[in-house]
Amino acid sequence: MIGRLNHVAIATSDLARSAAIYRDVLGAKVSEPLALPDHGVTTVFVELPNTKIELLEPLGETSPIAGFLRKNPNGGMHHVCYEVDDILAARDTLKVKGATVLGEPRIGAHGKLVIFLHPKDFAGTLVELEQA
Numbered sequence: 257m258i259g260r261l262n263h264v265a266i267a268t269s270d271l272a273r274s275a276a277i278y279r280d281v282l283g284a285k286v287s288e289p290l291a292l293p294d295h296g297v298t299t300v301f302v303e304l305p306n307t308k309i310e311l312l313e314p315l316g317e318t319s320p321i322a323g324f325l326r327k328n329p330n331g332g333m334h335h336v337c338y339e340v341d342d343i344l345a346a347r348d349t350l351k352v353k354g355a356t357v358l359g360e361p362r363i364g365a366h367g368k369l370v371i372f373l374h375p376k377d378f379a380g381t382l383v384e385l386e387q388a
């Protein structure tokens with residue numbers, strides 16, 4: 257069902273510092289920060305040859321990553337995102353197979369439909385599916 261790894265998302269409380277580490281220490285191509293108020297995050301995209309890393313910093317009082325950073329004050333891996341061809345079919349199949357699907361598909365940070373799967377079913381990792 258799942259296809260390519262679209263991105264790995266890393267939450268950080270210091271986006272500038274985290275971006276600088278990827279740019280200056282690891283030598284990666286790093287974007288300018290992009291504020292996404294509808295999603296409650298500011299993002300920096302790190303472009304790798306085979307996938308992306310998304311650095312996420314909370315934006316606003318109700319950021320979805322604020323709680324994660326309270327539990328993980330140094331930051332850490334927040335979710336992985338896999339591509340699927342048909343997000344509605346993927347959702348239905350996953351529900352039948354007993355996975356806990358969080359909410360309904362919605363437009364994600366890349367303008368494509370995404371859905372999240374509860375970490376308890378996936379080795380403790382929050383999974384995002386994105387329609388390719």
Ligand code: CO
Nearest residue numbers: 265335337384
């Ligand atoms: Co994501």
